[in-house]
Amino acid sequence: MQIQRRMLAALGALALVASVAACSDDDNDITGISTDRVFVQVERLGNPLVSEVFLAKRNHGFHNAGRPSTDVANHTTELKAFVTTVAGRDPSVANTLASVLLPDMLIVQTDKAANTAGWLSWALANGYGGRKLTDDVVDAGLAALFGSLLSPNNVSPGLATDNVNQNDKPFLATFPYLAAAN
Amino acid sequence: MRYSHTRARGWFAVASVAALTATFAIAQRSNASDHQDTPEVELSPRMDVNDVYAFPGSSADRIALVLTTSSPITPAQSSAAAFDPNLLYQLKVDNTGDGVEDKVFQITFSGSGANQQVAVRGPVAPAQTGAMTTLVSSGPVVTGTTNTNLGSATGIQAFAGIRDDPFFLDLEQFFRIVPDRKPVSGPLSQLPDQPSASAFRPASQAVDYLRGINTLAIVIELPSAMLTDGGSRKIGVWGTISR
Numbered sequence: 491m492q493i494q495r496r497m498l499a500a501l502g503a504l505a506l507v508a509s510v511a512a513c514s515d516d517d518n519d520i521t522g523i524s525t526d527r528v529f530v531q532v533e534r535l536g537n538p539l540v541s542e543v544f545l546a547k548r549n550h551g552f553h554n555a556g557r558p559s560t561d562v563a564n565h566t567t568e569l570k571a572f573v574t575t576v577a578g579r580d581p582s583v584a585n586t587l588a589s590v591l592l593p594d595m596l597i598v599q600t601d602k603a604a605n606t607a608g609w610l611s612w613a614l615a616n617g618y619g620g621r622k623l624t625d626d627v628v629d630a631g632l633a634a635l636f637g638s639l640l641s642p643n644n645v646s647p648g649l650a651t652d653n654v655n656q657n658d659k660p661f662l663a664t665f666p667y668l669a670a671a672n
Numbered sequence: 673m674r675y676s677h678t679r680a681r682g683w684f685a686v687a688s689v690a691a692l693t694a695t696f697a698i699a700q701r702s703n704a705s706d707h708q709d710t711p712e713v714e715l716s717p718r719m720d721v722n723d724v725y726a727f728p729g730s731s732a733d734r735i736a737l738v739l740t741t742s743s744p745i746t747p748a749q750s751s752a753a754a755f756d757p758n759l760l761y762q763l764k765v766d767n768t769g770d771g772v773e774d775k776v777f778q779i780t781f782s783g784s785g786a787n788q789q790v791a792v793r794g795p796v797a798p799a800q801t802g803a804m805t806t807l808v809s810s811g812p813v814v815t816g817t818t819n820t821n822l823g824s825a826t827g828i829q830a831f832a833g834i835r836d837d838p839f840f841l842d843l844e845q846f847f848r849i850v851p852d853r854k855p856v857s858g859p860l861s862q863l864p865d866q867p868s869a870s871a872f873r874p875a876s877q878a879v880d881y882l883r884g885i886n887t888l889a890i891v892i893e894l895p896s897a898m899l900t901d902g903g904s905r906k907i908g909v910w911g912t913i914s915r
Contacts, residue, residue, distance in 0.1 A: 519793070519807045523780060529760040529914035531803040535721040536910035555803050558908060559771030593771040595908030596726045600735060600896040604728035612906075620726035620909070623738070628841045648871025652842040655875070658883035659836045665729075665821060666891040667736060668835035672747045672884045 531555055536594035538609070538627045543635075544569040544591075558593035566592055573635065583640045589613075596621050623661045623668065628652055717742045718756040722887055723839055724763070724911040730825065735896040737763050737777070739911040743837045743887035750834050750886050754788050755781040755818070759915050760805065761890060765795065765899045766908040772801050775899050778808060779832065779890055781818070788818045790832040792890075795898050805914055828898075831891040838889075843881035845873050 517525045534554050535541070541553045545568055556564060566588050573584035590613045602618040609627050612619025621627065629651045633639040637650030659669035718741060725738035739761060745753045755761070760780055764773035777794035796811030816822040819833030847854040848869040854860050872878065899907055 517809060519809055523807055525799075525807050525809045527806060529805045529807075531805070531912050531914045532719050533721050533913040534910060535724050535912075536908070538723060557771065557773075557802050558766065558910060561771065593908065595766060595771065595910050596724060597906065597908055598726050598735065598896075599906050600900055601905035604732055607727050618728065620728075620735075621724070622727045623725055623838045626840075652845065652872045653875040653878035654840050654842045654880045657836070657838055657840045658880050661838065665736070665825070665829055665893055666831035666835070666889070668738070668838050668889050668891065670836065671750050671834040671886045672836055 540594045544572045561593040721911045726909045729893040736893040739890045740887040745886040757781045762912045791815045792830040829893045835889045837882045837885045837887040840880040842878045
């Protein structure tokens, strides 16, 4: 945290210097917004569930302002602790989840067959990975955390699926893929 | 975050349910692990990334990326729903395996209502990596009106606008299992204050809480080679919102 704050402060100072230096140019991007304006990240999301499931609320700002390159160092301990302590699962389950969810990015193997796409399929089956609109990530997460997907020990069968397995409206076969608004 | 804009959050909620139902001791611990986002994001749904998706596009060499925000939007609210012109929405791609963005899309909006305009810049190397960002001054850009398919179906194609929320889960049953998580207003607040269930409902009774609910979506499709840039075909994708 301390280091993170220092880095942000340093970046801020640099950005300020850069923007002052560039003021005379008043550069605008193609849409007319100044390229001098410094935007500060307030929200970040890669995999579904990482911040919301495993990290305490007090650490959400830390995660939101962070970057994948420091996720393993910053969030592994807390993620594993949730799995072993709150969910009561074996350390092997915690290790597996940490290894596939951190750094917090959707991993895509773009050279794999399209029909192997699906959340975490890059790790589970050396597939395309990514995340499809049809993926039931809630059930995938529940099955790993409370079901027998990763370990037969200490399962909670009634919590291993929410029994909502698909969206209420069919997705489109063509761009932009999401169903029209209701 | 709002209790119901619960994509990834819903997941957390569900996880907490299980934890809470396990033992009281565990419940204490789980309460300490709140699923809500930071107060600022909770109070500003437009600062919230609901979900990020990445999946094969219209042909084997194309990839589609999706970022959703601002759910839940009811049909009655939908005609007035718009992206925030003061925010910078980004999709970021690491193509070297180090967790640092090598290619980014920078998406901004201007105006409001039916004539809101979107600008999708990228894919392009960012001027800076990390949490502080300026807009790129060059690179590909697709511009046009929201709720319209923009760009080229063989190049960079973009859409930004209101769609059905693609996320699905039984949030109502969750609040029956863990009523202390339920919201203070709205229909879900009327559920019993004491736990009235200890497991999810059977498939015949389970309900997608986000049925009929809309979200603001940014969809981009392009040749995946524009993201891998001649290097590894394995990439990492994430979304951010900045102000």
